Amino acid sequence: MKTRLEHVRINVGDLEAAVKWYEDVLGFKVEARWPQENPNYVHFEREGGAVFGLMEGFSSTPGRFNFYVDDVDALWSKLQARDVNAVEELFDTAYGSRKFTITDPDGNELGFVQG
Template identity: 50%
Template structure:
């Protein structure tokens, strides 16, 4: 397969039950404002531009089964750990891994898993 035949992931979406609450939760966590609210008069969708990829939220009622996992590569995972609130649902606390990264994993209010990962220097 040539390089031009390899697909590039540019957009992922987490399904949520309460879109306005999810937008606020993710804006607080990511420090980025949601964009692309659609449809404008009664949004069921919004996205965040994170580098070359869009991370989107879609409202579904009732929400389909959850259990999605999203990993975000960050430059300073300790700073991201400090951004979590005391009531954050932590699956894996901040830790060094045996495979050369430093990471933590939390859940959003709808049960989707969010991993924050930093490659260890050296």
């Protein structure tokens, strides 16, 4: 079976606080909010990748996601000034890539990988 991942979502405790963190710390930009009258879901601009969304309140189980980036060293340097919680500091993997992992305020693990 062939598949193509087009949408991922993580659950957060406070949607507005999470959106602020993803915008301020990672530079993401909200593309849509739903439902319009009382949003509990947002997704960010996808720039050619899968839709990445946040939904408020359905589970306290953290998720783990890897984002592939062009310059992981530059992003790591930028985020060091933002006092992020590092699960794995920047390192070279055994399979030829370079990566680091941080957590968002809800404990979701976000890996950033190059290569």
